[in-house]
Amino acid sequence: MRPRKVLRIARWEVSRSAGGLDRRSLAYALVALLLVAGVAPFAVDGGLYDSLYVVGVDEESGYHDAVERSETLRAVEPSEEAFSSGRLDVLVTDGVRAADTGKGRAAVSELRDAVRAYNADLLDGYDTAYPVSVDLRYVDRGTAVSADDASESVSGGSSGGDGTEGGTDGGTDVEASGEEDGFSFPSGGLDGVLGQGGRAGTPGGITPPFPFSSLVLAFAFLVPLNFVIQAYSTSIMNERIDRRGVLTLASPVSRYEIVAGKTVPYFAIALGTVAVVAVAVSGGVASVVAVAPVAFVFLALTFVGSMFARSYKELTFVTVFVSVSVTSYVFVPAVFTDVDPIAAISPLSIVVRDLQGATAPVSWYLFSGAPLVFSSAVLFSLGAGVYREEDMFTQRPVRLKALDALVSWLHRRASVAKVSVLLIPFVFVAQLLVVAVVFALPVGISVPLLLVVAAVVEETAKSMAVYAGFVSSVFERTTPNAVVLGALSGVGFFVGEKAAHLAQVVGLDRLEVGRAALGIASDASPLVLAVLLVAPLVLHTVTTCIASVGASYGKREFGVGLSAAVAVHVAYNLAVVSLVA
Amino acid sequence: MIEVRDLRKEYAGHVAVSGSTFEVEPGEVFGVVGPNGAGKTTTLKTVAGLVEPTEGEVRVAGGDPTEAETRRSLGYLPEESPLYEEMTALSYLRFFADLYDVPRGVADERIHDTLDRLELDRRETRTGDMSKGMKRKVAVARSLVNDPDVLVYDEPASGLDPLTTNYVVEFVRELADEGKTVVFSAHNLYHVERVCDRVVIMNEGDIVARGTLEEIRDEHGGVEYTVETTVEVEGATEEGGGYRTTVEDMDGVERVREEARENGGEVVDIRTREPSLEDIFLDVAEAT
Numbered sequence: 001m002r003p004r005k006v007l008r009i010a011r012w013e014v015s016r017s018a019g020g021l022d023r024r025s026l027a028y029a030l031v032a033l034l035l036v037a038g039v040a041p042f043a044v045d046g047g048l049y050d051s052l053y054v055v056g057v058d059e060e061s062g063y064h065d066a067v068e069r070s071e072t073l074r075a076v077e078p079s080e081e082a083f084s085s086g087r088l089d090v091l092v093t094d095g096v097r098a099a100d101t102g103k104g105r106a107a108v109s110e111l112r113d114a115v116r117a118y119n120a121d122l123l124d125g126y127d128t129a130y131p132v133s134v135d136l137r138y139v140d141r142g143t144a145v146s147a148d149d150a151s152e153s154v155s156g157g158s159s160g161g162d163g164t165e166g167g168t169d170g171g172t173d174v175e176a177s178g179e180e181d182g183f184s185f186p187s188g189g190l191d192g193v194l195g196q197g198g199r200a201g202t203p204g205g206i207t208p209p210f211p212f213s214s215l216v217l218a219f220a221f222l223v224p225l226n227f228v229i230q231a232y233s234t235s236i237m238n239e240r241i242d243r244r245g246v247l248t249l250a251s252p253v254s255r256y257e258i259v260a261g262k263t264v265p266y267f268a269i270a271l272g273t274v275a276v277v278a279v280a281v282s283g284g285v286a287s288v289v290a291v292a293p294v295a296f297v298f299l300a301l302t303f304v305g306s307m308f309a310r311s312y313k314e315l316t317f318v319t320v321f322v323s324v325s326v327t328s329y330v331f332v333p334a335v336f337t338d339v340d341p342i343a344a345i346s347p348l349s350i351v352v353r354d355l356q357g358a359t360a361p362v363s364w365y366l367f368s369g370a371p372l373v374f375s376s377a378v379l380f381s382l383g384a385g386v387y388r389e390e391d392m393f394t395q396r397p398v399r400l401k402a403l404d405a406l407v408s409w410l411h412r413r414a415s416v417a418k419v420s421v422l423l424i425p426f427v428f429v430a431q432l433l434v435v436a437v438v439f440a441l442p443v444g445i446s447v448p449l450l451l452v453v454a455a456v457v458e459e460t461a462k463s464m465a466v467y468a469g470f471v472s473s474v475f476e477r478t479t480p481n482a483v484v485l486g487a488l489s490g491v492g493f494f495v496g497e498k499a500a501h502l503a504q505v506v507g508l509d510r511l512e513v514g515r516a517a518l519g520i521a522s523d524a525s526p527l528v529l530a531v532l533l534v535a536p537l538v539l540h541t542v543t544t545c546i547a548s549v550g551a552s553y554g555k556r557e558f559g560v561g562l563s564a565a566v567a568v569h570v571a572y573n574l575a576v577v578s579l580v581a
Numbered sequence: 582m583i584e585v586r587d588l589r590k591e592y593a594g595h596v597a598v599s600g601s602t603f604e605v606e607p608g609e610v611f612g613v614v615g616p617n618g619a620g621k622t623t624t625l626k627t628v629a630g631l632v633e634p635t636e637g638e639v640r641v642a643g644g645d646p647t648e649a650e651t652r653r654s655l656g657y658l659p660e661e662s663p664l665y666e667e668m669t670a671l672s673y674l675r676f677f678a679d680l681y682d683v684p685r686g687v688a689d690e691r692i693h694d695t696l697d698r699l700e701l702d703r704r705e706t707r708t709g710d711m712s713k714g715m716k717r718k719v720a721v722a723r724s725l726v727n728d729p730d731v732l733v734y735d736e737p738a739s740g741l742d743p744l745t746t747n748y749v750v751e752f753v754r755e756l757a758d759e760g761k762t763v764v765f766s767a768h769n770l771y772h773v774e775r776v777c778d779r780v781v782i783m784n785e786g787d788i789v790a791r792g793t794l795e796e797i798r799d800e801h802g803g804v805e806y807t808v809e810t811t812v813e814v815e816g817a818t819e820e821g822g823g824y825r826t827t828v829e830d831m832d833g834v835e836r837v838r839e840e841a842r843e844n845g846g847e848v849v850d851i852r853t854r855e856p857s858l859e860d861i862f863l864d865v866a867e868a869t
Binding site: 005008009012015016238242243244245246247248249250251252253254257388389390396400472473 | 593630632667
């Protein structure tokens with residue numbers, strides 16, 4: 001590939017696209033920019049929380065300072081009329097009363113957290129001043145507040161002390177009970193209230209604590225990418241409509257240079273936008289580096305989809321699919337940043353950590369980014385395989401185009417091994433996606449489900465190239481040939497799979513589903529490990545041979561063969577899990 | 582200049598071209614004719630390097646046209662004029678000149694010269710706002726931005742009005758006179774007769790006839806004689822007060838003369854007529 005040619009096409013793509021930009025596209029882009037520039041800084045400043053709940057509390061009340069210090073609570077003059085009319089979420093007078101709404105219950109929860117935080121700060125200062133150890137425990141006062149029955153109230157606090165009276169010198173532990181603590185809160189009673197309809201509160205108050213603000217900001221990185229892929233998909237589709245791209249193909253540039261040239265501007269725009277968002281939300285270079293693979297996979301999936309789509313209608317489906325699937329893939333695991341190793345799957349977790357002021361280890365970049373980068377490279381290669389005159393202007397069904405794309409990689413029998421290796425990133429990403437989706441389920445459900453899905457994904461990946469080769473007559477349809485092709489594909493997959501086992505680096509093996517998905521068994525005996533090293537080779541070879549023999553007979557037989565291969569694979573997976581457990 | 586040997590191209594099991602072999606000499610205008618689905622366009626795309634042969638070999642100026650560098654000496658004009666409609670004619674042509682590494686100064690001079698010859702004045706107009714004939718002229722100009730030695734023109738006059746068609750066909754002849762090698766396909770066989778030095782006739786993926794027009798005429802039909810008589814003879818049709826009979830050789834002419842004399846009449850006119858390429862094409866197509 002010649003960089004000069006690529007840049008030339010890239011420059012042309014920019015000028016051409018700029019010339020063809022209509023008012024509607026400009027309006028969309030403007031909306032996206034306003035969304036990012038307007039919402040993100042608001043969110044990063046805590047704007048999402050600001051004055052979320054209104055608390056009627058007197059300035060003389062012991063609760064007042066706690067409410068004032070809270071970002072989510074706003075203190076106003078207490079008023080029975082305002083409380084009755086719903087303008088107050090919580091009213092603090094001689095007790096604490098919450099509005100009989102979800103927001104009211106959440107406000108009480110937030111008030112409780114605010115009081116606790118306030119108490120902790122006070123005791124922290126006390127701790128600094130005196131050499132004492134402070135153990136703060138909240139105990140049930142035996143009096144419940146009922147949000148359902150707002151007439152019941154909790155006393156204590158309005159005239160309480162400063163929370164330090166229970167302390168003594170000389171290293172005596174201080175126990176701040178609800179009885180003694182002026183800002184104590186009857187947690188048992190409130191928990192009882194909140195427990196009635198399930199937990200309520202702000203996302204930030206959920207245990208374990210989800211990095212809500214950072215997540216929202218991290219999501220802002222994804223918004224502009226959706227607009228970029230719209231423009232990119234249209235550009236690719238324009239090459240295919242009315243055969244416009246044929247003359248570029250007839251010129252002295254390779255299709256890879258054309259594809260690269262057409263993609264570079266959109267990748268640059270995506271990165272540029274990501275950088276702007278990073279600046280807007282006070283993110284760093286880490287955020288930009290982390291999101292780069294996401295932008296790459298957005299474009300790669302869009303490119304392949306645009307090459308396979310037969311109309312703008314199908315293209316719309318493609319872009320929606322890309323947007324939803326990639327967003328889900330990167331966003332869901334990021335929810336568990338700082339909570340669970342599953343977060344390491346997503347580059348967005350690095351962004352979340354960056355926005356929290358924390359640093360993600362390099363292994364996170366590799367683990368979350370490398371599969372996406374490799375998958376994207378393979379996708380571009382796959383799409384470029386059909387970026388040629390005889391494929392890109394036809395109306396062949398998507399299934400056949402996908403097979404054509406695979407066939408473009410097949411030159412001789414050994415090619416199926418190469419294809420199996422190339423498809424490893426997809427398998428890896430697919431399995432990580434499933435892990436992300438099912439890991440919250442009970443292990444009894446998630447692990448068997450994962451074992452089945454993993455078998456389906458792997459067997460499909462191993463046998464598709466063989467099937468494509470038979471369909472396109474690249475390979476002769478004989479049983480011995482099918483066995484050889486199956487064995488080659490199986491060996492290729494085994495090699496690729498072993499090379500891709502980076503999961504242990506980030507500790508995904510600590511997850512039950514992680515071990516099930518990735519075959520990690522670090523605590524097994526050496527003999528078991530030795531068997532487990534060789535057994536997958538036998539498994540992949542045998543199962544791919546089964547599917548390949550089916551493929552050599554036709555489509556229906558391929559389905560039967562693939563099903564049989566999946567069944568064998570599932571049985572193997574269950575046996576391994578039983579052996580290792 | 583162009584060598585095509587045992588060219589075979591299959592699309593998803595369908596044979597588009599089966600074993601074609603031909604050569605085109607430098608400076609020659611070579612016609613590829615045949616009905617729809619005969620394999621003409623596939624043959625031309627293969628020569629232009631757009632399609633890889635399933636079997637066989639294609640060489641253009643000694644190189645493989647599927648290699649990007651070989652395409653530097655090629656100018657391809659597809660059947661349609663698929664232009665980037667948001668670009669002006671000038672920017673469109675400059676972009677392609679750039680792809681062919683033609684220096685900007687040279688490119689501009691060449692582009693304006695070609696557009697002058699094609700009498701296209703609206704150079705800053707977006708191609709999407711142009712008429713079909715104007716778009717075709719831009720497409721022709723695009724095929725010449727790199728001053729190629731070999732031109733591959735697929736139906737260059739397709740869908741154009743008679744005036745523009747005539748203009749484009751004449752232009753192709755001029756290009757050949759300037760020393761360019763042209764491979765040319767057309768449905769309108771009259772155009773092929775006007776500009777082509779040699780021709781292959783294709784049908785269902787096969788070359789069914791080849792050679793100069795004279796050679797093909799000799800092989801498929803030769804000269805016809807139309808004999809006009811004052812009286813009716815066997816096989817005659819009445820036209821303009823006389824009777825005309827078409828025969829294939831001089832024996833036929835003598836037979837008509839004898840019969841007319843026997844019927845009390847005489848021969849008043851004898852005209853010779855060479856079969857057109859269309860006649861030969863129909864004859865060949867029926868035979869295959």
